[in-house]
Amino acid sequence: xxxxxxxxxxxxxxxxxxxxxxxxxxxxxxxxxxxxxxxxxxxxxxxxxxxxxxxxxxxxxxxxxxxxxxxxxxxxxxxxxxxxxxxxxxxxxxxxxxxxxxxxxxxxxxxxxxxxxxxxxxxxxxxxxxxxxxxxxxxxxxxxxxxxxxxxxxxxxxxxxxxxxxxxxxxxxxxxxxxxxxxxxxxxxxxxxxxxxxxxxxxxxxxxxxxxxxxxxxxxxxxxxxxxxxxxxxxxxxxxxxxxxxxxxxxxxxxxxxxxxxxxxxxxxxxxxxxxxxxxxxxxxxxxxxxxxxxxxxxxxxxxxxxxxxxxxxxxxxxxxxxxxxxxxxxxxxxxxxxxxxxxxxxxxxxxxxxxxxxxxxxxxxxxxxxxxxxxxxxxxxxxxxxxxxxxxxxxxxxxxxxxxxxxxxxxxxxxxxxxxxxxxxxxxxxxxxxxxxxxxxxxxxxxxxxxxxxxxxxxxxxxxxxxxxxxxxxxxxxxxxxxxxxxxxx
Amino acid sequence: xxxxxxxxxxxxxxxxxxxxxxxxxxxxxxxxxxxxxxxxxxxxxxxxxxxxxxxxxxxxxxxxxxxxxxxxxxxxxxxxxxxxxxxxxxxxxxxxxxxxxxxxxxxxxxxxxxxxxxx
Numbered sequence: 001x002x003x004x005x006x007x008x009x010x011x012x013x014x015x016x017x018x019x020x021x022x023x024x025x026x027x028x029x030x031x032x033x034x035x036x037x038x039x040x041x042x043x044x045x046x047x048x049x050x051x052x053x054x055x056x057x058x059x060x061x062x063x064x065x066x067x068x069x070x071x072x073x074x075x076x077x078x079x080x081x082x083x084x085x086x087x088x089x090x091x092x093x094x095x096x097x098x099x100x101x102x103x104x105x106x107x108x109x110x111x112x113x114x115x116x117x118x119x120x121x122x123x124x125x126x127x128x129x130x131x132x133x134x135x136x137x138x139x140x141x142x143x144x145x146x147x148x149x150x151x152x153x154x155x156x157x158x159x160x161x162x163x164x165x166x167x168x169x170x171x172x173x174x175x176x177x178x179x180x181x182x183x184x185x186x187x188x189x190x191x192x193x194x195x196x197x198x199x200x201x202x203x204x205x206x207x208x209x210x211x212x213x214x215x216x217x218x219x220x221x222x223x224x225x226x227x228x229x230x231x232x233x234x235x236x237x238x239x240x241x242x243x244x245x246x247x248x249x250x251x252x253x254x255x256x257x258x259x260x261x262x263x264x265x266x267x268x269x270x271x272x273x274x275x276x277x278x279x280x281x282x283x284x285x286x287x288x289x290x291x292x293x294x295x296x297x298x299x300x301x302x303x304x305x306x307x308x309x310x311x312x313x314x315x316x317x318x319x320x321x322x323x324x325x326x327x328x329x330x331x332x333x334x335x336x337x338x339x340x341x342x343x344x345x346x347x348x349x350x351x352x353x354x355x356x357x358x359x360x361x362x363x364x365x366x367x368x369x370x371x372x373x374x375x376x377x378x379x380x381x382x383x384x385x386x387x388x389x390x391x392x393x394x395x396x397x398x399x400x401x402x403x404x405x406x407x408x409x410x411x412x413x414x415x416x417x418x419x420x421x422x423x424x425x426x427x428x429x430x431x432x433x434x435x436x437x438x439x440x441x442x443x444x445x446x447x448x449x450x451x452x453x454x455x456x457x458x459x460x461x462x463x464x465x466x467x468x469x470x471x472x473x474x475x476x477x478x479x480x481x482x483x484x485x486x487x488x489x490x491x
Numbered sequence: 492x493x494x495x496x497x498x499x500x501x502x503x504x505x506x507x508x509x510x511x512x513x514x515x516x517x518x519x520x521x522x523x524x525x526x527x528x529x530x531x532x533x534x535x536x537x538x539x540x541x542x543x544x545x546x547x548x549x550x551x552x553x554x555x556x557x558x559x560x561x562x563x564x565x566x567x568x569x570x571x572x573x574x575x576x577x578x579x580x581x582x583x584x585x586x587x588x589x590x591x592x593x594x595x596x597x598x599x600x601x602x603x604x605x606x607x608x609x610x
Contacts, residue, residue, distance in 0.1 A: 099572055102569070308534050311527065311530065311531060338584075339586070340586045343584055344509040346511050349512065360508050364504050371494075375531065377544055380545055381542040419523070420527075
């Protein structure tokens, strides 16, 4: 079996030591993407010329002995709902098929300042609404590098597929109800949704503002820690970003996990969990026990209400956020409308995909006069109960362990015609967004059909370093995260 | 709360959403709304009388910043993505005095209505 070692951390060292040049790093990254993209359709754009120009600039800086930054020369990809001045930002939607952002998202600026180089934008479900990346109106479905007849998960499916099929790149994703962790699970990579407020959302095309969070998908927790140490922190442009100090994530990884208390919530192992997923996750929990981590059962009694609560709150916020796509300020405009209201209604009808329209309408409904109290307000109250579940559990344990998804990657087309069936694959990831806690997914083995299984760890708000530390300890003693899929260009 | 999902209700929601729908869309949406309402119905069984709703994800209070003029987008950049502009303004169909304001014409009739909105 081919293996892949973590490498974004080594790129900077190689550059500083003169063992390689930034231009060579970018050429290699481009080679890898070109080798797998025809099969996977993971990218929406590749920035060859811009990336090579930036690399040449960086090489000049290095020659002059200037400080190159923490992630100097590291190629990075950007999910297509995160604004970049280079290229277009479409959120995989036909409503803004040619939108050129007039500014870079804060995460992109921070990576640029650290010397990293944007190389591509990655495919996704339209506006992040989906769990399979089949719902992309611009690129079409992305494929899973472990089996190209299967979905990579979603909505950050392009990032997850590339993270699995290549090495030595950083991949930005976003997670509203599991959109980083679930595709990380299906593609056998490590993905972290940081605590709400840990990473600035400025420049992220909003889906549900109280749930959205930017994070990364990598081959290891160590790479995630390196990336998070650059992108985390207060941003005056996002009033919901936290002003708490950013921990030294790489340093925190080295602390022993012995004695940490890991909670196993009974509600996260329902009968609906696939038997092989259950088995791999149980084996993963045994790995932690061998590492000296204490395990005990905990209860999160409102778990069964999380998915309906998520469906209502995310739709309500989406209906408000997506009101800006009106055929006036940017994007698609219907031809020859009779008046302004028809301009709005037809532009939106033509531009948005079916799932996006469904969610906008459900959200409009639950916010409308007569239904607001029974649906939106009710969901916000249940959200409070779900948060309280976590608060109680985190008095007894330091972290919570569970499967990332009840199933593994499924065949393309299997669930796309039934929105509710597709929502069900998110039941174990949406609680983190509702409760604002950090969550990480990392591979804990393969099924008999050679599809990856993801193990998920939740931590207390702003204890991202604890979930990273546990994942890193697991990866120091196992090799699951090093397994490369059949479609792989990294060797 | 038992709700009957009628064609009228879905048309009303489509109109509030400013999304034109066809007769085929309408049929599918009625069925989707019925399924969604059944799916979220489980929440109704939960007693939440004494629960404070949690609407925001941060506990921070408002922070004032210094009243300093910062850089913002210029006119050219602001208009650059507009489907139609005249170099100074975004251009929209005439909405006053042209006789065709907010008219019907979408596949499912959209009433003239600017005042009614989401609560």
